[in-house]
Amino acid sequence: MITIGSRTVKTAVGSMIALFIAQLIGLENASTAAVVTLLSVQSTKKQSVIVAIRRLAACLFGIGLAVLLFEGGAYTPIMVGVFLFIFIPAMAKLRLQEGIVPGFVIVMQLFITYHITLDFVLNQIWVLTIGILVALVFNLYMPSVEKELCELSIQTEDHFKAVFVQLARFIRKRERVWNDEFVYKSENTIKRGLELARRSVENSFFRKEEFYLDYFTMRKQQLDLIERVIPIILNLPMTFEQNEMVADFVEGLGFEIYRKMDAVSLLNKLREMRTKFEQMELPKTREEFETRAALLVFINELERFIQIETDFHNKGLEAQEQNK
Secondary structure, eight states: OOOOOHHHHHHHHHHHHHHHHHHHHHHHHHHHHHHHHHOOOOOSHHHHHHHHHHHHHOOOOOOOOHHIIHHHSSSSHHHHHHHHHHHHHHHTEEEEEEGHHHHHHHHHHHHTTSSOHOOOOOHHHHHHHHHHHHHHHHHHOOOOOOOHHOOOOOOOOHHHHHHHHHHHHHHHOOOOOOHHHHHHHHHHHHHHHHHHHHHHHHSSSSSSHHHHHHHHHHHHHHHHHHOOOOOOOTOOOOOOOOHHHHHHHHHHHHTTTTTOOOOHHHHHHHHHHHHHHHHOOOOSSSSHHHHHHHHHHHHHHHHHHHHHHHHHHHHHHHHHHHHH
């Protein structure tokens, strides 16, 4: 089944309108306005503005260079090659690569006249301006991705919860085979969330839309940490009293993983558990020593996991204070 996205609709309708305006005004080579609009419709508002400015600058540079070469030299294929030898490296140096194609289209229309006049140069500038402005107007509409971002955040939290519940079962030695399903699902939702969050930020001119970008960045850091500690749990030698304590905490963390989790309370519980570990009798066997050592490493990583969440919430509170 063929799906038509909003960018396709904007490109088609925008190109049609640009052509209509250029023809209505009576410009020569009016079809070029449609081509410029097609090339200028972008995925985000900020990107559209940047590309529009770069294309306009590149085309004006190309027109000036064409006048010097064609009128000062000759209207020959050799001179077109000389133009490109100068134009392309210059655009790359000035970081105006987006303007190479439309600039060359405009210049070739100047070339086929075999005589550049001020009126025709102004005509080309109008054609270019109409194409770019129409694209900018259509790019002001960008479909909201907030609903999808919210759904992805909920899915990510559900996947994290499933991972922690499974980790708790492994700590209690009630599972034998690890299932990576929810780790992979977390990777996918976080990756998609970061892509959409970056697009949302790029579509904002006047206010910061960085909550979800910070959120999924935080989740990515936490997931990297989870993936590091999984082997520690899978290779626990034995089950002792400490296993049950850690498993209870991990299971509780899984149910409190959502964005409004009480990170301060969890940190306090974790530190209390570490203190109890220190007050217990020393290990009597090598297996008990290795198990307790592994659990302590795991607890330290859990503390980093919660601290990442705490930093995220603190950053959000600071942003709210600044906006007041």
